Amino acid sequence: xxxxxxxxxxxxxxxxxxxxxxxxxxxxxxxxxxxxxxxxxxxxxxxxxxxxxxxxxxxxxxxxxxxxxxxxxxxxxxxxxxxxxxxxxxxxxxxxxxxxxxxxxxxxxxxxxxxxxxxxxxxxxxxxxxxxxxxxxxxxxxxxxxxxxxxxxxxxxxxxxxxxxxxxxxxxxxxxxxxxxxxxxxxxxxxxxxxxxxxxxxxxxxxxxxxxxxxxxxxxxxxxxxxxxxxxxxxxxxxxxxxxxxxxxxxxxxxxxxxxxxxxxxxxxxxxxxxxxxxxxxxxxxxxxxxxxxxxxxxxxxxxxxxxxxxxxxxxxxxxxxxxxxx
Amino acid sequence: xxxxxxxxxxxxxxxxxxxxxxxxxxxxxxxxxxxxxxxxxxxxxxxxxxxxxxxxxxxxxxxxxxxxxxxxxxxxxxxxxxxxxxxxxxx
Numbered sequence: 001x002x003x004x005x006x007x008x009x010x011x012x013x014x015x016x017x018x019x020x021x022x023x024x025x026x027x028x029x030x031x032x033x034x035x036x037x038x039x040x041x042x043x044x045x046x047x048x049x050x051x052x053x054x055x056x057x058x059x060x061x062x063x064x065x066x067x068x069x070x071x072x073x074x075x076x077x078x079x080x081x082x083x084x085x086x087x088x089x090x091x092x093x094x095x096x097x098x099x100x101x102x103x104x105x106x107x108x109x110x111x112x113x114x115x116x117x118x119x120x121x122x123x124x125x126x127x128x129x130x131x132x133x134x135x136x137x138x139x140x141x142x143x144x145x146x147x148x149x150x151x152x153x154x155x156x157x158x159x160x161x162x163x164x165x166x167x168x169x170x171x172x173x174x175x176x177x178x179x180x181x182x183x184x185x186x187x188x189x190x191x192x193x194x195x196x197x198x199x200x201x202x203x204x205x206x207x208x209x210x211x212x213x214x215x216x217x218x219x220x221x222x223x224x225x226x227x228x229x230x231x232x233x234x235x236x237x238x239x240x241x242x243x244x245x246x247x248x249x250x251x252x253x254x255x256x257x258x259x260x261x262x263x264x265x266x267x268x269x270x271x272x273x274x275x276x277x278x279x280x281x282x283x284x285x286x287x288x289x290x291x292x293x294x295x296x297x298x299x300x301x302x303x304x305x306x307x308x309x310x311x312x313x314x315x316x317x318x319x320x321x322x323x324x325x326x327x
Numbered sequence: 328x329x330x331x332x333x334x335x336x337x338x339x340x341x342x343x344x345x346x347x348x349x350x351x352x353x354x355x356x357x358x359x360x361x362x363x364x365x366x367x368x369x370x371x372x373x374x375x376x377x378x379x380x381x382x383x384x385x386x387x388x389x390x391x392x393x394x395x396x397x398x399x400x401x402x403x404x405x406x407x408x409x410x411x412x413x414x415x416x417x418x
Contacts, residue, residue, distance in 0.1 A: 141391050144367045161387065164371035304360075311363050 012227050012273055016237030019230070020056065023222050027060035030195075030220045037195035037219070039065030041188045043181055044095070045252060046083035048244055049223060050199040052231050055238040056222055057197055058091045067188050068095040071181045073104050075255040079247075086241050096188065100180050109176035116169030120160050121150050128152050131254035132162070132170060133262045137305055138298045144266070144305065151256055174253055178214025195219035202227050203272055207306065208313025209264050216316060227273040266305055267294070275302040332381070332402045339376050340398065344369055355399040360392060370395065377401070383408045 031037050040057045044050045057066045068091070070084040081097070088095035104110060110126075117124045124130070129151040135142040146167050151157045162170070185196045198218025200210055205224040210216035223231055228249075235245050249260045249269060265272045271292045278288040278299070285299035292299065337353055344364050345353060359365040365373060373395065374385055383405065389395075394404040 135387075141393065143370045143390050143392070143395075145370050145390065146367075162371060163375055164368055167371055168368060308360065308366070312366055 012229050012277060014230055014233060016233050019226075020059065020234060020237060023056055023234075024060035027057060027197075027220065027222050031061060035195045035219055037189075037193055039067065039192060039194040040197045040220075041067045041069060041185045041192075041194050042197045043069045043071060043185050043199070043215075044084040044087050045199075046077075046080035046087075046244065047247065047249060047252070048235055048240065049201050049204075049231055051083075051087045051240045051244050052235050052238065053197050053199045053222055054087050054091060054093075055240060056234075058093065059238075063091050063093050065194075066091070066093055067192065067194060068093050069181075069185055069188060070095050070097045071100050071184055072097070073099070073101045073177060074110065076252055077250070077257065080252050083241070083244055083247070087244070090239070090241060098184050100177070100184065103180050104176055107176050107180070109173050109180075113170050113173035116166045116173060117148065117150065119166040119169070120148060120162055121158065124150055125153070129255040131256035131258040131263075132167075133258065134264070134266060137266050138294070138301050141301070144308065149256060175211045175214055177253060178211035182214050182217050189219075197222065198224065200224050201231050203265065203269065203276065206276065206313070207265070207309035208316045209260070209309075210316065212316045227277065228269040229273045264309075267302055272302070275299060276306055279303050279306055328399065328402050329406055332405050333398055335380060336377075336398045336401055339373075339380075340364065343372060343376075353398065355402075356397050358392075358396050360396055373401075377405065381405050381409070383412065 027040070031040055039061055042050060042054045042057055044054050054066065054068055068084070068088045070081055070088075072081045085095060114124060114126065117130060131149050132146040133149055134144055134146060137144050146162050147159050148162050148166070148170070149157065149159050182196070188194070189196045196217070196219045198215070198221035200215065200221060201223050202225055204210055205221065223234075226234070232245065251258045251260060251263050261268055267275070271294065274288065274292045277283075278285075278292075285303060286296040288294075289296045289299050294302070333355065337355075340359075341348070341353055344359075353364070357364065359369075359373075370390070374390065377383070378385060385408075389404070389408075393400065395401050
């Protein structure tokens with residue numbers, strides 16, 4: 001561990017104008033030159049990442065070469081569609097709205113998820129709300145295992161530990177959402193000979209916060225090298241609507257509101273940025289702790305969580321494996 | 328340490344998580360987490376196995392690496408839980 005390096009809170013500050021120009025050049029070269037596509041499709045969720053990607057694509061390719069797709073479903077927050085429309089309007093792009101609720105119902109997404117929930121909450125009914133959440137893995141040596149939180153229509157809230165089968169069943173069923181959205185993005189890309197833009201930031205890409213062949217799939221990922229705090233810097237520079245910049249990042253996947261912090265990252269995202277940076281730069285937990293506002297032991301636990309997440313994400317990043325190389 | 332418990336645990340971990348790799352790779356003190364043997368879903372599988380096989384209930388506060396992160400730790404934890412259950416039953 002490096003214990004003598006000088007590190008400041010501005011270590012992740014970038015020159016937004018320069019970075020926007022660099023990423024825009026990359027998008028143009030990639031889409032027109034490398035992929036030989038005529039434009040880009042961006043699935044816009046109402047969150048900061050997809051908004052920034054839409055702005056970057058519009059700047060790089062021209063708004064007339066960008067398709068903005070809005071894909072609400074039964075559990076989406078109404079804010080997501082409203083804010084997605086706000087992005088499209090700001091970019092002078094007519095969005096395409098594809099309500100994917102029907103496909104999800106037909107594929108059994110909701111029914112399969114609810115069946116898995118009923119393995120641990122027998123009286124869970126249609127219309128009850130749910131989400132899964134992690135324990136506090138920063139303050140104590142807890143395992144990063146999910147609990148299910150359900151809220152009945154009468155407002156009664158219960159928290160239960162999941163079994164392995166129920167946990168995998170719920171996640172497998174909800175993964176339909178990200179995969180159906182990606183399928184829809186490729187439909188619109190194919191009909192216009194466009195490329196599909198991926199919207200993960202560095203934390204999501206690096207730590208595996210995506211669904212394989214769902215939101216993890218794309219032809220190019222223009223912000224996958226940027227920490228979350230750097231995405232916010234670009235958003236401010238690009239003029240992304242203030243309401244989107246100030247919105248707490250959510251998964252928008254479960255019917256009860258669920259922040260990305262409680263679902264996956266365990267600490268606020270600007271702190272996770274610093275911990276990923278610090279771990280990769282070989283900075284000792286004791287040195288990083290004051291900068292991120294965590295105790296050294298907490299930083300150590302976040303470092304361990306990063307390691308666990310990276311290990312789990314290896315499978316997610318793997319391309320199909322062939323018996324032998326063809327070239 | 329109860330050898331029968333240890334053998335049961337080793338057999339389960341090898342069959343479910345090492346997936347055919349030789350059993351000798353799983354030493355009694357091998358950390359499941361540090362060696363990448365068990366992920367978070369695997370922990371849930373392990374909890375289910377222990378509760379079913381050894382007929383005990385694990386509380387949320389039991390679910391920490393100090394109790395579960397190796398065959399040895401888990402064996403000792405199961406012995407403690409059983410001893411405590413026996414004590415409560417006879418009280």
